[in-house]
Amino acid sequence: MRILRVFSEPPLPWLFALAGVATAASAILPKVLQIPELCGAPVARFAVADLPLALGPEWSVTWLVAGWLVMVVAMMAPLLGQPLGHVWRSSLPGRRPWALLLFAIGYLLAWSAAGVVLVPAAAMLKLSLPEGAAAAVGQSIALLWSASPGCQWARNRCHRTYSLAACGRRADRDCLVYGTRWGLPCAAACWPWMLATMCVDQAHAAAMVIVAIVLFLERMAPPSVPVWQLPPAVQALRALLPPQKVLGSTHPPKAAADVSFSKVDFSDSHW
Amino acid sequence: MPVRTDVSASGAVWTPTLEWYARAVTALSQRPISDRRSWRYLAAIHGISPNSDGDPSDWIARGILAAGDPLPPRDERTRLWDQCQHAGWYFLPWHRGYLWAFEAIVAQTVRDLGGPNDWGLPYWNYFDTSNPNARRIPQAFLERAMPDGSPNPLAAPPRDGSQVLGPTPAVPVDITLGAMGQRRFTSAPGTLGFGGGRTSFLHLGGNRTGAVESDPHNLVHVMVGGDTGYMSDPNYAALDPIFWLHHCNIDRLWAAWLTRSGNTQENGTDWTNGPFPRRFTMPDAAGELADFMPGNTLPGGSLAPTYDDVNIGTGVPVVVAGVAEGGGGPMPAILSDAAPPEPTLLGSSTEMLTAGAAPVTTRVTLMAQPATIAASPVERRWFLNLRNVRGAAPTGVLTVYVGMPATAKHGAVEPVAVKTVALFGLAKASSPEGPHAGNGLGVSIDITETANALMAQTQASLDQLEVRIEQPGAAAAGGITVDNITVVSQPVE
Numbered sequence: 001m002r003i004l005r006v007f008s009e010p011p012l013p014w015l016f017a018l019a020g021v022a023t024a025a026s027a028i029l030p031k032v033l034q035i036p037e038l039c040g041a042p043v044a045r046f047a048v049a050d051l052p053l054a055l056g057p058e059w060s061v062t063w064l065v066a067g068w069l070v071m072v073v074a075m076m077a078p079l080l081g082q083p084l085g086h087v088w089r090s091s092l093p094g095r096r097p098w099a100l101l102l103f104a105i106g107y108l109l110a111w112s113a114a115g116v117v118l119v120p121a122a123a124m125l126k127l128s129l130p131e132g133a134a135a136a137v138g139q140s141i142a143l144l145w146s147a148s149p150g151c152q153w154a155r156n157r158c159h160r161t162y163s164l165a166a167c168g169r170r171a172d173r174d175c176l177v178y179g180t181r182w183g184l185p186c187a188a189a190c191w192p193w194m195l196a197t198m199c200v201d202q203a204h205a206a207a208m209v210i211v212a213i214v215l216f217l218e219r220m221a222p223p224s225v226p227v228w229q230l231p232p233a234v235q236a237l238r239a240l241l242p243p244q245k246v247l248g249s250t251h252p253p254k255a256a257a258d259v260s261f262s263k264v265d266f267s268d269s270h271w
Numbered sequence: 272m273p274v275r276t277d278v279s280a281s282g283a284v285w286t287p288t289l290e291w292y293a294r295a296v297t298a299l300s301q302r303p304i305s306d307r308r309s310w311r312y313l314a315a316i317h318g319i320s321p322n323s324d325g326d327p328s329d330w331i332a333r334g335i336l337a338a339g340d341p342l343p344p345r346d347e348r349t350r351l352w353d354q355c356q357h358a359g360w361y362f363l364p365w366h367r368g369y370l371w372a373f374e375a376i377v378a379q380t381v382r383d384l385g386g387p388n389d390w391g392l393p394y395w396n397y398f399d400t401s402n403p404n405a406r407r408i409p410q411a412f413l414e415r416a417m418p419d420g421s422p423n424p425l426a427a428p429p430r431d432g433s434q435v436l437g438p439t440p441a442v443p444v445d446i447t448l449g450a451m452g453q454r455r456f457t458s459a460p461g462t463l464g465f466g467g468g469r470t471s472f473l474h475l476g477g478n479r480t481g482a483v484e485s486d487p488h489n490l491v492h493v494m495v496g497g498d499t500g501y502m503s504d505p506n507y508a509a510l511d512p513i514f515w516l517h518h519c520n521i522d523r524l525w526a527a528w529l530t531r532s533g534n535t536q537e538n539g540t541d542w543t544n545g546p547f548p549r550r551f552t553m554p555d556a557a558g559e560l561a562d563f564m565p566g567n568t569l570p571g572g573s574l575a576p577t578y579d580d581v582n583i584g585t586g587v588p589v590v591v592a593g594v595a596e597g598g599g600g601p602m603p604a605i606l607s608d609a610a611p612p613e614p615t616l617l618g619s620s621t622e623m624l625t626a627g628a629a630p631v632t633t634r635v636t637l638m639a640q641p642a643t644i645a646a647s648p649v650e651r652r653w654f655l656n657l658r659n660v661r662g663a664a665p666t667g668v669l670t671v672y673v674g675m676p677a678t679a680k681h682g683a684v685e686p687v688a689v690k691t692v693a694l695f696g697l698a699k700a701s702s703p704e705g706p707h708a709g710n711g712l713g714v715s716i717d718i719t720e721t722a723n724a725l726m727a728q729t730q731a732s733l734d735q736l737e738v739r740i741e742q743p744g745a746a747a748a749g750g751i752t753v754d755n756i757t758v759v760s761q762p763v764e
Contacts, residue, residue, distance in 0.1 A: 089461070089616065090616065090757070091616070092616055093615065093616070157708065159708035160703070160709055160710060163619075163754035164619075164755075165621045166616055166618050166619035167618075168621070170621045220547065220548060221548055222471050222472045222473070222549055222706065224549075225322060225325075225349060227324070235548055236547075238548075239548035239549070239550065244562075245562065246562060246563060246564075246573070247368060247371065247372060247553050247561035247573070247574060248555075248567065249561075249567070
């Protein structure tokens, strides 16, 4: 039951709700907004120049960008507790909503740039590989990347906080830049998971939820030395097990759920 | 259960406790670092590498290790070494577990050497006003030789600071028991609490330093270590035997604080069972690895220490049968997971400062305030925050001044010193390549009295503050940068 406490720490309930709405929207919106549908026409071999044709007659940049951003919000919103808390606390009370909006714009700008590469990459993967293979390849890339020093390097930068001015034009600029500076390493750390999710046709919404949970667990891990390691999500699950030995105790360790979970924290000293 | 005693209680330079400690230090120092119960392994748990990756290069360069010395496996180094918790929520419980593991290993070594079965770690009671030499480094840690004429390992590590705790040109401030006045363990962001603000696993780096960590803990480290001594650098500090007596006294201050009526000790599950997912791990007396959680360190827990006294030199009233002498309330401190009152941001500076040899000044514009703090609907305290303080030196010292610039409504008030702070672990916290994310350190200073004085002097509300920062003594190379300065106020409970 302690795990459930994670979801009660503000602003997480709001962010989970936002992610839920975006996930639902991703499932019920017109097909043209759904990223997986971009590649609905199976093509054995595929060239980049053929991409618009493969996307079908309803294709448009607007729908593509909208679908991408909905997916980003659905999967990334739960990861934003710390930076949003930092923006909130660093802004004078009267301008906090504006500061949050500027941060969000900067953050989505970074992910939009990533989408320029990732969406065509996902389309190419799906159109170039047999059904199901694209998803497997995407997931393998994601797991490998998650275990790599490069990904840890990026994750460490997601724990970086930047001082923000409390008010004025300087504060506006700081919040916008902070959103982008936070979004870029976030995209660098999470891009293969987005790629893998886009490659899943069946139960796409379920895949989004599962990947969002994986990314949330990765986000809980503190910064660490960039080396090859077990993916942090796996480490987090392992940490739910009781310790083999407790210092100074002659008694067996308590049950896992009683000993090892900590609430999510939105202080700007970590995360 | 060993009883921890005052190192200077008997007045003798060498006591059996210290002689056995010295013999154990010698024995532990002779063990290879691959032995979890060796002196160097235990010190590396606190810190060893600039990027906190267990890289022993710096120790090899300083001759602490030889290049070919066998090391523990990399996974173990990553898990066990560079583990100390500073500038955050777990400073006190992590060091309590660390002391417990150290004491158990030293006590076992003492037994193995033929010593007593009840050896306990002594504490350096530097606030004992009945002892005129309390502020001096205990003499046994300065003697060249032990009573039997053999080299004294307690005096071997380099110390570049003062032998007497107190103001010096480099650290122009005295240590105080001011932290004992904090009523809450956990602080809200931008304010002060006894133990620190909420963080996750945090091996240096952050803006949540607790009051007792800042003063006296950090100051004593820098006063003893000076510019180049082991005590000033978290990567070397635990190699100095005095480190353990210093931390034992810090731990004792926490034990004393817990006996004080009205204090509120954190006991939320995220603190008592934290951190997650990385845990705290220590070797035990058998050399096996064991985890612990902060909840284990509270009274009644398996790692709770026993002190011969928690009154002398702690600023805590004498406790008799659970009641404070002189009509105090019930004992001990209450346990609570309630959050502290939320602070309100009043303003921030807009420029980064670099404090070098010369002082630097900035201004903080504040949102509209009542003309006096007393005129506020609720009593509030004011805090000045230096955010994201970074530098290349292992440690640094900053003196902060606060005044008011002249405006149309009032004249100028020359800045006055409000605090001198020691930035223990500055370089490690500033490294973007390690697990610190390059966030640097943060400093929170209670400026309530200064704010009151400024308003009384100008007969005006605080609309702007002038903040001056300088490095006393020799400036650290490259200076110390401060990303910005904020001012917050917090309702008094």
